[in-house]
Amino acid sequence: MIISRLIAKNWRNFQEINVPLRGRQFIVGPTGSGKSNLLDIFRFLRDIVKTDGGGFQKAVKDRGGVSKIRCLSARQDPEIAIEIHIADALDAPAKWRYGVGFRQQPRGHRWTYLTRECVWKDDKLLLDRPDENDKEDPDRLTQTALEQSAANAEFREIALFLQNVTYLHLVPQLIRSGDAIQGRIIEDDPYGQGFLERIASMHPSTRRSRLKKIEHTLKIAVPQFEKLEFVRDNTGRPHLQVRYSHWHSNEARQREDQFSDGMLRLIGLLWSLLEKDSIVLLEEPELSLNIGTVSELAPSISKLQRSQRSQVLVSTQSDVLLIEPGIDGREVLLLIPEKVGTVVKISSDIDYIRALLEAGLTAGEVVLTRYPEQLSLLE
C-alpha cells in the first residue's frame, strides 16, 4: 500500500498542503523551507499508532504542543488537520481515507482535543467523529479511535500500515560505535545506533538475501566494490565487512569502523528500503555521500522498489540526486517559501518546469533553478 495523497492544514510552516504522492517522492526546497516539517507529518501519524508508549496526546506533546505545531501565519483558524489517502498500488483509487483534526481548548485546562476524526473505506464513511458517544463524554475526544484497538477493528489495517513508517537520518558515527556509547538507544533508532544489532537479530536466510541485494546495488554505485558480508568477531559482536576488487591480497577486508561515512549511510539506507510494505522517510541522504553515489541513489531506489512494496519519501537539496533522466516531474515536490508560509507544488504543475522536462532536461537540471539565491549561497 502507498499513501497516494497528503492533505494538511496549519501544520508548522504550511497553511495548506494538498498533493498526490508517488511511490518514490522527492521533496525539494532550500534550508528552512519545511522539508523536515513535511516528513514529520508522517512521523506524527506513526507516533499516534505506535503500540509502546505512543498515542495522539504524546505525539502532540513530543512536538511541544499545539502552539508549536500550528502554523504561525494562520490567522483565525485554530484547527490543525491532516488527511491521507491510502491506495493498494500506484495509480489505484484510494482504498482508505483517514482524516484527523485537532486544536487546543481555548480556556481552562487547555487540553488538546480532536475536532474531528473520519475514516472512509472505498467511499463508505466508517467513522465520523465527534459522534453521539463523544457528545455524551467529551473526554473521549482526547484520543483517536485509530490508536485504540477496541475502537479501530474495522480499520485496523490503517494503523498497522502507519506503524511501518521508518524515519532515517543515519549518523555514521553512531552506527559504528553503537555499543560503545553510554546510554540508551533513542526511540525507534532513527540515527542507526542499533543498526548492526538489528541486522544481527534477523533470520539468517532473510539477512543473506537482503545483503545480496544490497551488494548488487553497491556494485553498481561504488567503483571497485566487490563483496558485502555479515560476520561476528570472537567476542560475538556483529560486524559488516566489505571487499574491493582492486585490493591485491585475497584476505583484505574492511569492517564498518573503517568504512567511509558515505558507505555506511548508503548501506543503512538500502537496508531500510528492503523493509516490506514500509514507508521510508529519508532526510537529505546526499549529506556525506560522494557525488557518484548520490547520482545512483534515485535509480537504486526504483530498482529496489520493484521487488519490495515500499514507498520512499526523500528530502533533498541536491541537484545531483535528481539528475537521473527517469525521474518524472510528478515525483518531485517543490517547497516554495512565501510570505504566508511555504507552498507545496508538484514540479510538473509549474509550466516552465514541465516544458523543460518535456524538452529532455532532467529534474536535477531544472527544479533547483527555482531557488537561484540559495544556490549561489551554496556555491
Ligand SMILES: Nc1ncnc2c1ncn2[C@@H]1O[C@H](COP(=O)(O)OP(=O)(O)O)[C@@H](O)[C@H]1O
Ligand atoms: N508552527 C510553525 N509555524 C510556522 N513556521 C514554523 C512552525 N514551526 C516551525 N516553523 C519553521 O519551519 C522552518 C524549519 O523547517 P524545516 O522543516 O526544518 O526546514 P528544512 O528541513 O527544509 O531545512 C523554520 O524556519 C521554522 O521557523
Ligand SMILES: [Mg+2]
Ligand atoms: Mg531539514
